[in-house]
Amino acid sequence: ALTIVLNVISISLVVDSNFSYVFIIAGILSALLFFVFIKKVEKIVEFEQSEKIDFFSYILKAWDNVFLKNTSVNSLYRETLEKKYNLTNTNIERSAFYSEGLVFVLTIVSSLPVFGLILYLAFTHQGDTGLMGALLVTIPKQLMILSNFRAFFNQITNLASFKARFKSSWDNSNIQDCDLKERINLSKILFADQKYS
Secondary structure (H helix, E strand, C coil): CHHHHHHHHHHHHHCCCHHHHHHHHHHHHHHHHHHHHHHHHHHHHHHHHHHHHHHHHHHHHHHHHHCCCCHHHHHHHHHHHHHHHHHHHHHHHHHHHHHHHHHHHHHHHHHHHHHHHHHHHHHHCCCCHHHHHHHHHHHHHHHHHHHHHHHHHHHHHHHHHHHHHHHHHHHHHCCCCCCHHHHCCHHHCEECCEECC
């Protein structure tokens, strides 16, 4: 963020002060878009994490059945395992697509005002060789600023995804306490062929 701010200030001082406004507009548009779509991305990531946990818990629960050497049990295990694997894989791909898609859209949105100003300045100051030279020289720096924007969006999206994964793991790992007295039927407990009373 500091690199972006310093580079925008230097371009605004060297080329045109409107660049500071354009980058502020780009940042505000990107932030608004981010806050609109990040909840959807978080829900997709949480669902992906839940599917992964469900897949691994199925493997752990069903593993004992494989040792029974029963062909019907094994074939049912394989079918269910393959379905759960495909569902989990689909959700992982969907989650990655939405996360990367959000970063891509934010990058495009932040680029449009900047490139719009560059084109505007190029067309309105065609005779001004000093400004055109400064504009041409600073285009790589502006591209670098936009790549910093992309890296910034990527980090924020990754943090949101990590938070959603952690929350989903936490929710799935919380075990509710149950009252064991309610689950024990004392009338069915036998000691040395004697009923317990």
